[in-house]
Amino acid sequence: MSFTKYFSLLRAGLLCTILLINFVNCQSSSSNNDSNNLLVALLASSQSTNCTKTSLTAISSTLVSNPSRTQYTVSGCSTDSLSSLNFTTDSTATLTEGTSSSSKIASTTDLMHSSGSTNIEVTFTLTSSDSYLDIYAYASGTGTDISGPAFRIVPTTVQYRNSSGTFANITANDVPTTATNTEVTYCLDFQSYSSDTKLMLNGWATSCSQVSDSQRNSMSSFPIMQMMNIPSKSGSLMGFVLSGVKIKSFTIGSIISQVSM
Structure with a gap:
């Protein structure tokens, strides 16, 4: 034992x-x-033990001189303990299990990586066929009402938030599907380019530590990738919309991509 x-x-x-x-x-x-x-x-x-902030071993990248990773385990957080981790929540059923588009978590301070590009790894469960998880970075707003670049994960595909503020399907490469009622992990890069004002969205349907060097070194090996029509950075906040989603933990750190733009 x-x-x-x-x-x-x-x-x-x-x-x-x-x-x-x-x-x-x-x-x-x-x-x-x-x-x-x-x-x-x-x-x-x-x-x-289920509401903690932990520094993890960084994943090195040829594009980042000071890599870092910080994990937030939130499945056991109360409102107060979540606040102590620099996050706020709004209308979540049990804080980290959301039921609708009103179920949100957002940072209350700048948690973006100092390099100008940020990776977010998130472990979660979609509970039904119409569930979705939004992951925001470089966003602005008040409380949990934030707006900016974002991924949306639904059972059938992965979407991105476009410049008009709506979500559209990512069609490049081999976009994964996500089984419902199954705990999964996604590794998502918000990668800056063009004098740090534009973002490219990259991702893998696995933990960041499981992404191979060959997958990190070639844009054609990114199963999730979107370069066009992405909103510019509007702030330094990050957050989630948990519509029919249980979130277990997330990790914020430097990107793992090694493809320079």
């Missing part, structure tokens, strides 16, 4: 024991206070 599983079972046993003690009221007031304090601590520990 792994240490993590052993610790989880031990913690569950302790929680049950404390609840039973409080229920039958067979301890003194002092003991009850100690038990309550321990219960609070254990519950906080359980939540914090």
